[in-house]
Amino acid sequence: xxxxxxxxxxxxxxxxxxxxxxxxxxxxxxxxxxxxxxxxxxxxxxxxxxxxxxxxxxxxxxxxxxxxxxxxxxxxxxxxxxxxxxxxxxxxxxxxxxxxxxxxxxxxxxxxxxxxxxxxxxxxxxxxxxxxxxxxxxxxxxxxxxxxxxxxxxxxxxxxxxxxxxxxxxxxxxxxxxxxxxxxxxxxxxxxxxxxxxxxxxxxxxxxxxxxxxxxxxxxxxxxxxxxxxxxxxxxxxxxxxxxxxxxxxxxxxxxxxxxxxxxxxxxxxxxxxxxxxxxxxxxxxxxxxxxxxxxxxxxxxxxxxxxxxxxxxxxxxxxxxxxxxxxxxxxxxxxxxxxxxxxxxxxxxxxxxxxxxxxxxxxxxxxxxxxxxxxxxxxxxxxxxxxxxxxxxxxxxxxxxxxxxxxxxxxxxxxxxxxxxxxxxxxxxxxxxxxxxxxxxxxxxxxxxxxxxxxxxxxxxxxxxxxxxxxxxxxxxxxxxxxxxxxxxxxxxxxxxxxxxxxxxxxxxxxxxxxx
Amino acid sequence: xxxxxxxxxxxxxxxxxxxxxxxxxxxxxxxxxxxxxxxxxxxxxxxxxxxxxxxxxxxxxxxxxxxxxxxxxxxxxxxxxxxxxxxxxxxxxxxxxxxxxxxxxxxxxxxxxxxxxxx
Amino acid sequence: xxxxxxxxxxxxxxxxxxxxxxxxxxxxxxxxxxxxxxxxxxxxxxxxxxxxxxxxxxxxxxxxxxxxxxxxxxxxxxxxxxxxxxxxx
Numbered sequence: 001x002x003x004x005x006x007x008x009x010x011x012x013x014x015x016x017x018x019x020x021x022x023x024x025x026x027x028x029x030x031x032x033x034x035x036x037x038x039x040x041x042x043x044x045x046x047x048x049x050x051x052x053x054x055x056x057x058x059x060x061x062x063x064x065x066x067x068x069x070x071x072x073x074x075x076x077x078x079x080x081x082x083x084x085x086x087x088x089x090x091x092x093x094x095x096x097x098x099x100x101x102x103x104x105x106x107x108x109x110x111x112x113x114x115x116x117x118x119x120x121x122x123x124x125x126x127x128x129x130x131x132x133x134x135x136x137x138x139x140x141x142x143x144x145x146x147x148x149x150x151x152x153x154x155x156x157x158x159x160x161x162x163x164x165x166x167x168x169x170x171x172x173x174x175x176x177x178x179x180x181x182x183x184x185x186x187x188x189x190x191x192x193x194x195x196x197x198x199x200x201x202x203x204x205x206x207x208x209x210x211x212x213x214x215x216x217x218x219x220x221x222x223x224x225x226x227x228x229x230x231x232x233x234x235x236x237x238x239x240x241x242x243x244x245x246x247x248x249x250x251x252x253x254x255x256x257x258x259x260x261x262x263x264x265x266x267x268x269x270x271x272x273x274x275x276x277x278x279x280x281x282x283x284x285x286x287x288x289x290x291x292x293x294x295x296x297x298x299x300x301x302x303x304x305x306x307x308x309x310x311x312x313x314x315x316x317x318x319x320x321x322x323x324x325x326x327x328x329x330x331x332x333x334x335x336x337x338x339x340x341x342x343x344x345x346x347x348x349x350x351x352x353x354x355x356x357x358x359x360x361x362x363x364x365x366x367x368x369x370x371x372x373x374x375x376x377x378x379x380x381x382x383x384x385x386x387x388x389x390x391x392x393x394x395x396x397x398x399x400x401x402x403x404x405x406x407x408x409x410x411x412x413x414x415x416x417x418x419x420x421x422x423x424x425x426x427x428x429x430x431x432x433x434x435x436x437x438x439x440x441x442x443x444x445x446x447x448x449x450x451x452x453x454x455x456x457x458x459x460x461x462x463x464x465x466x467x468x469x470x471x472x473x474x475x476x477x478x479x480x481x482x483x484x485x486x487x488x489x490x491x492x493x494x495x496x497x498x499x500x501x502x503x504x505x506x507x508x509x510x511x512x513x514x515x516x517x
Numbered sequence: 518x519x520x521x522x523x524x525x526x527x528x529x530x531x532x533x534x535x536x537x538x539x540x541x542x543x544x545x546x547x548x549x550x551x552x553x554x555x556x557x558x559x560x561x562x563x564x565x566x567x568x569x570x571x572x573x574x575x576x577x578x579x580x581x582x583x584x585x586x587x588x589x590x591x592x593x594x595x596x597x598x599x600x601x602x603x604x605x606x607x608x609x610x611x612x613x614x615x616x617x618x619x620x621x622x623x624x625x626x627x628x629x630x631x632x633x634x635x636x
Numbered sequence: 637x638x639x640x641x642x643x644x645x646x647x648x649x650x651x652x653x654x655x656x657x658x659x660x661x662x663x664x665x666x667x668x669x670x671x672x673x674x675x676x677x678x679x680x681x682x683x684x685x686x687x688x689x690x691x692x693x694x695x696x697x698x699x700x701x702x703x704x705x706x707x708x709x710x711x712x713x714x715x716x717x718x719x720x721x722x723x724x725x
Contacts, residue, residue, distance in 0.1 A: 012699075012716045026713050041533055054561065055712035058699070073703070188521065206707050210643060210672070217671035235706045240712050289667055304709045307638030311723050315641055333553050340554040356688050378552055378636035397576035399544040399620070405607070407555035408546075421620060423598055429530050430618040445520045450530040457532045458540065460560035464659070502539035509524040 018059035020055055032074035042188040042347040044260075045253035049126025052248050055240055063135050067142070070230050073099040074146055077226040080155050089220040090511045091287045093506035096158050097350040098212075099151060104349060105177050105277060106208070107147040110231075112181040114140035116192055123189040127154035129248075132241050136197075146230060157509075158502050160349045160493040167349060170464065171486050172455035174275075175405045179452065180274050180415050184267075184431070190249065191263050196259040197242030198356060199267035202308065205235050206300040207262040208278050215286045237411075243308075246501045250315040266444070269437035272326060273404035279334035280341065283363065284355065292366035293334045301326070325413050331370040332416055335363075336409050341433050342392040344407075349488050351497035355381040374416050377441040391496055397456045401434035402417065402449050403441050410434045426450060443497065519579040535616040541617040543610065545575060548624045552582055558621065563611035567604050584628040596622040640681050640710030640721040643674040650704045656687040672706055680710070680722035 010018065027035050039046075085385045090096070114137050121133030122485070148164075155161035168174050184195035185188035209445075213228030249256045277295040291299075295319065306495045338352075360379065398407035412420040413436075422439040423430045426446040433439040442449050458464050462471055465481040483490045487512050492501050520526045533598055534541055541563055546556030557578050562571070562603060579585050595602045604613055615621075630636040642657075644650040646668070656677055664677035669702045675681065688696045706723055709719035 007549055012714065022597040039524060041523050054712055056652065056699075062699050066699060069703050206709075210707055211669070212676075214669040214672050227704055229671070232707055236705050236708045237702070243711070260657075303639065304641070307640075307709065307723055310638055314724070327584075338553065339551075343552075343554055345656055374551075374634060374636070375630040378630075378632045379551050381552075381631045381636070385580065394553065396559070396574075398545070399558045400555075409554040411551075417549055417551070419548075419551070420595075421546075421556075421599060421622070423620065425531075429533065430616070430620075432618070433619060447526055447528065451528050452531060454532065456558050460540070461532075461536045462538065503531070 002443050006056075011055045015059055016054070018129050019061075020054070023127050024100060024125075025052070030124065030354035031297070036125045038124060038188050039125050042190050042259065044190045044249055046126070046255050047252055049124075049128065051251065052126055052128035052244070054128065054132050055244060056237055057322040058132075058237065060131070060135075063138075067138075069198065070140070070233060071146075073398065074226055074230045078150055078153070078223060080336075081223045083281075085158055085509075085513060087154055088506075088510050089222065090507050091219045093158075093502050094351070094353060095219045095221065095285065095287050096154060096506075097152060097160075097352075097497070098281045099216075099221065099279065100350040101281060102170070102224070103147065103151045103161060103165050103175055107144055107151070107479060108164060108168040109177055109181050110140050110144035110147065112185060114144060115197060116185045119185070120192050122188040122509075124233065129245070132244075136241060138232075139231075141239070143227075143234070146227045149342055150227040153223055157505065159489060160351075160502075163487045166487050170455075171349065172344075172347065175453065175455050176277065177274055179405050180270055184269065189359075190259075193242065193245045194260065194263040195267040195270070197238065197245050199242075199271045201235060201267060202272045203244040203301070203305050204275060205232070205239070206304065206321070209235060209294055210280060211291055211302065212278060212286075214454055215282060215288070215290045218288045219286055219289050221271070246312065246317075247315070250312075250317070250327065259330040261317060262444070264317065265322065266441050268320045269322045269435075269441065270404065271331075272323075273406060273434075273438070276337045276406065277335045280337040283334040283366075284338040289362065292363075294330045294366060297326075297330045305483075322435075322440070325435070325437070328413060329410070331367055332374070332411065335367070335375040336411070339375070340398075340407055340409050342382065342391055344398070345496060346393045346494055347483065347488075349493045350402045351495065351500050351502065353497040354379050356388060370416065370466065375457075384432040388497070398452050398461060399432065400440050400456050402431045402452055402454070403433055405452065405454060408432065425474070436462040525608050526534070526555060526613055529556075532618070535606065541610070541615075543570075543615060544618070544620040545570075545578075546620070547582075548590070548628050549620050549628070550579075550582060550625075552630065552636050561610060563615075564609045566607065568606040570571065570610070580629075584625065584634045587628055592626065594624045594626070596624070609634060612629055637679045638723040639674055639676050639678055640723060641674055641676045642681060642683075642708045642710075642721060643672055643706040645706060647704060647705045652691040653683070653704075654702065656699055657681070657683050660684050660687050663724055669713055674706075677721075680720065682721075683719040685717050 026032065073428060084443060116132045117137035118138050121130045123135060124130055168178055184192050184465060209228050211234040213225050213232065214222040216228060221237050246260065249260050282293045282296060309317065332342045341348055342352045360376060385392060400407055408419055410420050420435055422433040422441055423434065424439060431442055433442055461480055465471065469481050488494055497503055537560055539562060541561045543559045543561055545559065546558045547553060559574055595604060644654060654666065654673055658666060661677055661681050664675050664681055667674045667676065670697060687694055687699050701719060708721055710723050713720045
């Protein structure tokens with residue numbers, strides 16, 4: 001008699017409970033600790049894995065459904081972009097250089113994140129986080145693929161897009177984001193979750209994907225804004241996972257607090273250093289700007305991060321000490337980073353340039369405390385010299401920080417006229433870092449960072465030339481050999497935007513797009 | 518604090534001096550001249566004369582700056598690892614006790630970079 | 637009290653969602669940027685399935701929000717009827 005009663009669908013909470021619990025088993029012929037060897041060595045104590053709950057309560061069936069819809073939307077836009085010469089709709093060909101940096105510096109990391117979350121999912125003994133890590137792992141490979149597909153349209157027309165995978169493991173500035181992920185991946189699964197799930201996703205990706213992608217839209221780049229927002233829609237879930245992971249660790253055992261705090265301190269600082277690149281993308285590489293790096297920092301780091309740390313205070317979590325310096329740094333790092341790429345523009349796979357007068361006025365208005373005082377004279381001098389045919393390219397390799405691997409370009413706290421030098425000694429060998437934050441990280445785990453693959457030192461060791469190169473041969477040009485080893489097309493991928501093939505082609509093609517002759 | 522690891526965690530440093538084919542690393546930064554975004558890294562034989570470091574290598578690296586021609590090495594002050602240090606131009610890096618990965622800063626009083634902005 | 641936020645892509649799917657969110661959360665403020673809108677609110681923000689359904693005239697599953705979601709801030713609690721963001725401090 002109850003045959004005709006329509007069976008009620010499971011509610012979200014019940015469905016989540018059914019589809020993320022009881023999927024595992026206790027092993028019988030191998031002890032659990034041998035099956036999950038990475039679950040305990042970091043010192044994190046977990047008593048009840050079932051206390052883990054994904055607040056989105058996303059299950060695999062719903063995951064596939066919504067992800068498929070996101071993909072359909074994205075690829076429809078990419079097709080339209082390719083079919084309608086979307087690349088000619090951008091504001092200015094200078095903009096493309098931000099996309100080049102994104103493709104070479106960020107997209108390969110999405111792939112590493114895919115591998116890292118697959119590993120974390122394998123290594124956690126609890127089913128809830130395993131399901132969440134599986135989804136994130138699939139998300140990350142989707143991001144990598146969609147970014148490569150989106151940007152491949154630009155590779156048909158412009159320089160510098162041709163070999164990002166090869167470059168990631170070799171090029172000096174790409175060692176910065178690469179080493180960040182290598183550092184995280186070579187830690188245990190819990191530290192990975194703090195490094196990527198929490199610091200990178202929760203505290204930092206907003207700065208990368210939200211204002212920068214809005215900037216891509218403002219500059220007419222339909223392809224990038226579409227993959228960017230499509231990726232960021234997953235990031236909202238990743239952030240939630242990162243935050244959930246922190247709360248879970250802190251709620252499971254009071255002994256976890258000092259370990260978690262140490263990782264938050266380390267990874268917040270590591271992430272902030274990597275974001276220097278994003279700062280300069282926003283302030284210098286977008287011809288039309290939505291907001292300054294400093295404004296984005298205030299919204300997404302100071303306000304949002306501040307709310308987060310205020311909330312975590314109930315667990316005893318403190319705001320990382322190194323962050324007080326960021327309030328000062330937000331007025332400087334984008335200018336310092338751009339000055340660095342400008343002078344090493346001979347060895348970058350994208351073009352650099354000096355801002356014009358109108359852009360410098362914008363920078364003065366956005367950075368009233370610093371731009372005119374410390375940077376305008378330098379940039380104006382470089383621009384004037386370039387106009388006289390004396391464009392500045394630094395001809396000597398820079399000293400790098402042992403931890404973040406960025407050239408030692410950051411200035412002393414309280415004195416933006418002096419480079420910040422920090423030094424440590426470990427087993428009779430000297431190590432140099434760019435800041436108190438990086439020095440602290442080095443001193444805590446020197447055994448790890450003595451292995452850093454520092455591009456400048458590797459070049460001097462002779463490890464960065466193509467096979468068969470004879471550095472003792474007469475007339476040997478080390479820079480040309482290194483660029484060859486990087487797979488840079490010397491003279492086209494690098495150097496100033498002014499006079500570049502991209503500049504000429506974009507102008508010619510845009511002309512053809514608007515006229516019949 | 519040591520690295521938490523599953524197994525013994527011991528690796529030789531990636532930049533030990535013997536990997537530099539008889540040379541050593543030396544870093545040199547020019548204070549208050551941020552036109553050069555970071556100190557430079559040199560890879561030089563230990564028997565390099567300090568005068569050659571200044572007149573050849575540093576001149577090549579820093580020569581673009583309009584202040585460079587006004588640098589008077591008899592008045593330059595030096596820091597090694599942040600501490601005052603006095604070189605002898607006629608000696609070699611080894612004779613001056615400069616070790617692999619030492620860092621030097623030089624200060625040129627009166628020279629303040631482009632328009633006095635320490636650029 | 638700290639602010640929570642949620643950002644959506646600007647398109648025809650999100651127009652009624654944004655309208656419903658602003659109506660249900662009078663303390664919330666919408667800030668538009670190119671291609672997106674970010675809704676900020678002190679303390680908490682609640683998105684209600686019913687309110688969206690009334691505006692679009694069809695059934696709506698709150699998990700559909702994910703398609704056009706850009707980012708969120710705050711602790712999330714989602715069930716069949718509400719998607720709630722809050723800070724506990």
